[in-house]
Amino acid sequence: MATKKTAKKKPASPKKKKTKTEVPEEVMATVFIMGKAHKVPADATIMGAIEYAGYQLKRGAGCREGFCGACATVYRLPGDYKIYTGLACTTLVEDGMWLSQLPTFPGQKAIYDIDKIEPSVETIQILYPEVFRCVACNTCTKACPQDLEVMDYIQAAMRGDIEMVMDLSFDCICCGLCAIRCPSEIVQYNVGLLAKRLYGKYLSPKSKELEKRIREMKRNKYDKEYQELLKTKKKDLKKIYYERDLE
């Protein structure tokens, strides 16, 4: 059976990957979608397979390209006791795969006023005290379809290292797979989000150029230039445009 593997934590895939030219079109795989068996193309993504089987997705599909986290999926493979996690839109099916989608997760989000909190460990203590229950089991990291170092950023959050939380959680797509596996019931992605906002607002060095430009705009410095451009006839505007210098 043609089995294409995706995420690195699944059993290592055979070195010789098969390409479409070598594989006849009709190679199919059997997958169990929420328990029901369906024959689907062996090289389909999980999302493609669900649709191929005749489902009209309402939940469980958003961006379809790995950015929104709407398509979190858990699955098992034949003869293997492990629970695997992945995104339906980017993970390929495998023969005998048993899958179920988790389109939403009831993770708690703290309510706060971003203007009134500080980028410190106290903020984490107040808003997400459960972070300090982390038992460092690393299950979150194993569950992450983005291969982020989730546990490391939770540990950084415990130390109040907001910058590190920001950096390590930057590519998080909030799919919730870490949170659903966490024995300490931490909502990792919301902690990451909080840290990113704290970093962007309070810790990131300010741009002097931007401040200067904002002051210029307040003074309406470009008002006259704009008015002239708005008056310029299309023909002349074209000339200016094609003759403009490039940086």
Add this chain to the structure above:
Amino acid sequence: MYPEYMSESLEKVTQSRNKRFELAKSGKPIYPPMNAEEREDVLNKFHPDYKVESRRKVRIGPNKGESLTTEVTDMLESHSRITSKLFDLTSPDYETDILIIGGGGAGCAAAIIAQQQGVKSIIATKLRLGDANSMMSQGGMQAAVTPQDPPTKHYLDAIGGGHFDNKPELVRALTEDGPDVAKWLEELGVVWDKADDGTLQVLHGGGTSRKRMLSCRDYTGAIILRTLMDEIRNHPEEITILEFMPIIELLLDHKGQCAGGVLYNLETEEYFTVKAKATMIATGGYGRLHIRGFDTTNHYGATGDGLVMAYKAGAKLMYMDSVQYHPTGSVFPEQIAGFLITEKIRGAGGQPLNKDGEIFVFPREPRDVESSAFIRECLERNNGIQTPSGRVGVWLDSPLIEMLHGEGYINKQFPAMHRQFIRYGIDITQEPMLVYPSLHYQNGGIEINEKTETNIPGLFVAGEASGGVHGRNRLMGNSVLDYNVFGRRTGKYASEYATKAKIGTLSLEHVDKYEKELKDARIKTKRVSPILLPYYTPEDVRKRQLTACYEGTLR
């Protein structure tokens, strides 16, 4: 991993790389940009929009007689899901100040500004909050923030890129608000890419004369939108979020003001009514209509719903004959066909190459020109590379970027891109990507003015659903800016409107009237719109689904 038969062509790419690197490093032009005549020529001959069969005259409604993109005309000439007599409008199910239709960037920005002024809103959205095109933007947002880049240069780039068809006052608003938007987002907590001294990182995009692309690695949209969403969720008292509850028609009052809409619960298939003092359409674009059979970069819910709802209520559309194809959609492997490869790759020095490893176009022409040049290279000059499934594409040389900026640059700047390909055994730091134009953006939309007002009092539109800002071709980075600039403006002006508005008797008569127009124009069709979701069910399965022909529901 690329199939064996491509190795010869890949070898040529590798061979030419050193020479191309030396040239790029020298600062000399790597390829001459086209002049006005050359641009026109390639567009006329190769842009999909310029084919006669790509347009059809719409026979009813405010734009009657105008030639629009065929799929758009089809959608406009469709039945409603409802008729007025199904509803008792004297006791609406929800009431609010502003009804915001669509929980993407424009909708979220508007809700935040409204909330800051004490104005309440309901965000009704089709999927989850944030399941939207805004979540997916990778490349960045334009804003004129450097000393060498006055906002008027940005104005000139945007209007030239749009072929001078943009509404000038909208371009002024777009470019003038840019710096403030950059600051506003940072104050909400957006993490911009910066140098250690705080200087914002700026890059080129297609059609820019100055480096002005701000970014958040290649998760720009995700970082911005998640920040906005988080802020919204911090105000549950003022902002109500209704998910999986698309709006399927607008409500008017007896004076012709827009006064809310009809909600459809996707799961229970119930309908509800919302009465609002002001209404905003922020439903984004239409990539999932798969215009002319193209693959799309867009999210699952991008079906142009706002256009048809507004049209039925009497709003005018603008430039709905113009479609944006992003030059670099992925064509291999098949599973990610149509996925976006950010323009920032070319902004950072990535080059498009033909099968002989030669550069054939300046890498940063405006998108329509660049796309047309790709199509010409493949279809006319036969210099493309075929994929096993029969697609064709050109190379996008990413390893060159590592040579230009140093090892590790791709992993730092393009983690999403790297991830997308490494899953399939393609390491873009070592090998190029295979690309072809993909359906990307709705250039036109519902006509607005700089206050985001439409010709219907009380109806505001912002973001990709609106028309006029980008003329007939949007530049990269201008639509993230667009949804922020005009989303915020809707927040302001719709709030002002809502505090004064007096809503009269609610009505759905316009829906019945439109139905009659269809009949009078002898348009016979089974089509129903808004479309809400595309379906990808195979034909044989569909034949067995006896419910597939039901009208008015998704089934």
